[in-house]
Amino acid sequence: MAGSDSYLLERRARLLGPNVPTFYKNPVHLVKGEGVWLWDAEGRKYLDCYNNVPHVGHCNPRVVEAIHRQASALNTHTRYLHEGMLDYIERLTATMHSDLTTAVMTCTGSEANDIALRMAEVVTGRRGIIATDATYHGNTALVSQLSRSNVPEGGFGLSEYFRHIKAPDSYRDADPDGSLFADAVAEKIAELEKSSHGFAALIVCPFFLNEGFPTQVEGWLKPAEEVVRKAGGLLICDEVQSGFGRIGSHFWAYERQAVRPDIVVLGKPMANGHPVGAVVSSLEIMTTFRNGFRYFNTFGGNPVSCAAAMAVLEELQEQQLMSNAQTVGEYALDRLRELQKKYECIGDVRGNGLVFGAEFVLDKETMEPASEFADTIVNAMRHKGVLLSKLGRYKNTLKIRPPMPFSIENATLLFDTLEEVLAIHEIRR
Amino acid sequence: MAGSDSYLLERRARLLGPNVPTFYKNPVHLVKGEGVWLWDAEGRKYLDCYNNVPHVGHCNPRVVEAIHRQASALNTHTRYLHEGMLDYIERLTATMHSDLTTAVMTCTGSEANDIALRMAEVVTGRRGIIATDATYHGNTALVSQLSRSNVPEGGFGLSEYFRHIKAPDSYRDADPDGSLFADAVAEKIAELEKSSHGFAALIVCPFFLNEGFPTQVEGWLKPAEEVVRKAGGLLICDEVQSGFGRIGSHFWAYERQAVRPDIVVLGKPMANGHPVGAVVSSLEIMTTFRNGFRYFNTFGGNPVSCAAAMAVLEELQEQQLMSNAQTVGEYALDRLRELQKKYECIGDVRGNGLVFGAEFVLDKETMEPASEFADTIVNAMRHKGVLLSKLGRYKNTLKIRPPMPFSIENATLLFDTLEEVLAIHEIRR
Numbered sequence: 091m092a093g094s095d096s097y098l099l100e101r102r103a104r105l106l107g108p109n110v111p112t113f114y115k116n117p118v119h120l121v122k123g124e125g126v127w128l129w130d131a132e133g134r135k136y137l138d139c140y141n142n143v144p145h146v147g148h149c150n151p152r153v154v155e156a157i158h159r160q161a162s163a164l165n166t167h168t169r170y171l172h173e174g175m176l177d178y179i180e181r182l183t184a185t186m187h188s189d190l191t192t193a194v195m196t197c198t199g200s201e202a203n204d205i206a207l208r209m210a211e212v213v214t215g216r217r218g219i220i221a222t223d224a225t226y227h228g229n230t231a232l233v234s235q236l237s238r239s240n241v242p243e244g245g246f247g248l249s250e251y252f253r254h255i256k257a258p259d260s261y262r263d264a265d266p267d268g269s270l271f272a273d274a275v276a277e278k279i280a281e282l283e284k285s286s287h288g289f290a291a292l293i294v295c296p297f298f299l300n301e302g303f304p305t306q307v308e309g310w311l312k313p314a315e316e317v318v319r320k321a322g323g324l325l326i327c328d329e330v331q332s333g334f335g336r337i338g339s340h341f342w343a344y345e346r347q348a349v350r351p352d353i354v355v356l357g358k359p360m361a362n363g364h365p366v367g368a369v370v371s372s373l374e375i376m377t378t379f380r381n382g383f384r385y386f387n388t389f390g391g392n393p394v395s396c397a398a399a400m401a402v403l404e405e406l407q408e409q410q411l412m413s414n415a416q417t418v419g420e421y422a423l424d425r426l427r428e429l430q431k432k433y434e435c436i437g438d439v440r441g442n443g444l445v446f447g448a449e450f451v452l453d454k455e456t457m458e459p460a461s462e463f464a465d466t467i468v469n470a471m472r473h474k475g476v477l478l479s480k481l482g483r484y485k486n487t488l489k490i491r492p493p494m495p496f497s498i499e500n501a502t503l504l505f506d507t508l509e510e511v512l513a514i515h516e517i518r519r
Numbered sequence: 520m521a522g523s524d525s526y527l528l529e530r531r532a533r534l535l536g537p538n539v540p541t542f543y544k545n546p547v548h549l550v551k552g553e554g555v556w557l558w559d560a561e562g563r564k565y566l567d568c569y570n571n572v573p574h575v576g577h578c579n580p581r582v583v584e585a586i587h588r589q590a591s592a593l594n595t596h597t598r599y600l601h602e603g604m605l606d607y608i609e610r611l612t613a614t615m616h617s618d619l620t621t622a623v624m625t626c627t628g629s630e631a632n633d634i635a636l637r638m639a640e641v642v643t644g645r646r647g648i649i650a651t652d653a654t655y656h657g658n659t660a661l662v663s664q665l666s667r668s669n670v671p672e673g674g675f676g677l678s679e680y681f682r683h684i685k686a687p688d689s690y691r692d693a694d695p696d697g698s699l700f701a702d703a704v705a706e707k708i709a710e711l712e713k714s715s716h717g718f719a720a721l722i723v724c725p726f727f728l729n730e731g732f733p734t735q736v737e738g739w740l741k742p743a744e745e746v747v748r749k750a751g752g753l754l755i756c757d758e759v760q761s762g763f764g765r766i767g768s769h770f771w772a773y774e775r776q777a778v779r780p781d782i783v784v785l786g787k788p789m790a791n792g793h794p795v796g797a798v799v800s801s802l803e804i805m806t807t808f809r810n811g812f813r814y815f816n817t818f819g820g821n822p823v824s825c826a827a828a829m830a831v832l833e834e835l836q837e838q839q840l841m842s843n844a845q846t847v848g849e850y851a852l853d854r855l856r857e858l859q860k861k862y863e864c865i866g867d868v869r870g871n872g873l874v875f876g877a878e879f880v881l882d883k884e885t886m887e888p889a890s891e892f893a894d895t896i897v898n899a900m901r902h903k904g905v906l907l908s909k910l911g912r913y914k915n916t917l918k919i920r921p922p923m924p925f926s927i928e929n930a931t932l933l934f935d936t937l938e939e940v941l942a943i944h945e946i947r948r
Binding site: 095098099101102104105106107108109110111112113117118119120121122123128141143144148149153154157158161162163164165166167168169170171172173175176179180183191192193194197198199200201204207208229230231232234357358362363364365373376377379380381383384385386387388389392394395 | 524527528530531533534535536537538539540541542546547548549550551552557570572573577578582583586587590591592593594595596597598599600601602604605608609612620621622623626627628629630633636637658659660661663786787791792793794802805806808809810812813814815816817818821823824
């Protein structure tokens, strides 16, 4: 590690406190980004195969220009009239199913999920929320409780109206048509209905990205949606990670699931890193929410945020980045499948569009997770100039989720490097 | 109202839902800002006497340039190393009392208050929070409950561990040294201690801005702080509105109160409208929080946000804007006091630095609030090209809180216009 980096780590400990995570055993000190590339302080270039927030590429000129132009003209809150937010919401909701016509703009996906749960509460008059046990929906006091790993030690525990179901896992627990998942949802609904809380909503990432993006047929979530509807609950789709064309085949992952969410939550890639999020719903749900709660967000929907978000939509369309995600994603899966045939350590290969990865196991028969090995590979890749990460219940699945302009050429470099690294590092049992 | 404005209102209703507030009977359609000036779509110029978010002036060139420069170079999250956030936190905490050395960067003051309450919980092992009954601390599901007006009709009501005390009101309820306020805090602490929740923290804006910024001697909050300390609770100062030199005499309003908050919460003006907030605490409190909760904020502390926030600190210092606030604030109070002598409708005049206002009453003897009259004045001022608002328990107090470069000349225009408007509009009982 460079001396300057250990000085930065010392400053972090002093100014941020302990346990503020960095990536990699030797954290990367970044100074510059452009497209799918990042540079560190020593001028070393990295291929970014991880970051989904700079959706249309690091420092995308159209987005930077939009921010600069609008920040130079006007930046204020939404108690004055301004076209920016209205134009954006019109264009955004035009990409969604016909009931989804209104939005609340926020600054983060966390704020958006925090609103979505309140919408479910005020619309249904009930409070019970169901989520998977390997999910993440943000960092507010309310929604952080949806992540089981976020419950503080010695704290007050989970709110009693949250219920968790086992996350889908296409590699280890077959559920080909989603009916077992639907059964699990039904069981938790029955439990909530017996309690004083009742059942308000199921909240899921429709691509189950944090859960390790299991392989699913189109419409896999439909049985669960039916169970939710029958119980008079809402379906909240958290598209913070899966949306905006990421999965290649559809602009929203809920479309691939063939469901019609009542509420869609957006964040991270929405404005390429500028802090923007949103909750989208029908006018009916929005009306109930707006009549029930007085909600105002000072920065939410400001003209600069909306200009940045609009530039992302324009860039996605003009550069045909969804179709790029589809093409490059197919190539990536082919390469991963080849590696799987060659290497005993790759138990499963999964992905859609520009989210893909491989699950490392110690043995293909027993499927025993190779978590440490995954860590070794991630760190070895970083030293070869390729940034990626891992995720999943066993932290043994490569998480590859690059900016959307990621090309076949970039993917070739990624997989050539991965093959090199796999050839060097042998799994030791 | 221009036809285009009613079209924008129709679009707002359709795309945002009902009850999304705008200012003024005829909302203003803004297109441009510069310094203390705003322009509408028809080219009309307004003196901005209201907006505190564009702290160093609308479209401040230094801030715009900092955003543009950093957005062009790199914008990413804090799991990589970067100097931006560390440099900023170092410079920010250097302005605060010696225990306050660490920070969590967020995107909004709401997110920051949401963290502050969790810090109080994990540090004390208790949950009870005390706030005033006329305050506002943000919009998350948790902190929105601190505002009594935000509790939904037909919803689930206030969390049982929040307690509200009557907001200070120097005009109607004398409490010259803050001892009555301290007594009220002590009473609620006793109540919480008898419950299962215990007492965790008192959260206040140390300038009581939403409460109508009562006139207070320096150190008025000290008796309440002593009561909090004796009970082993924390003092959280929400400086979202009162900080960054706004009150003229001190950089932080808690300094004028001569207290040493355990936690300071920041937001709105911090980066001149770019979505940035922060929670500042001692390393000890931060360590307990970081060990108790896994907190990560994707956009929080990103290099662009930190560059914008740093530019605000630099601009404040180089333009000596705190001292400007002090000078112009004194002139403003003089002008308000002259008006008070002349007009029966002005019951009280209050303020410090660049937050000031006048309380309208129907009768100086009875102090009966003139809420409708205040509304008339605010709207008449808007039509004369001066933007301000009203606040307080009775919504009868002018809220004047301009960007910090507001000059004596600007204040002269404001008060000359106010005098014109007062001369035209007679109070009708």
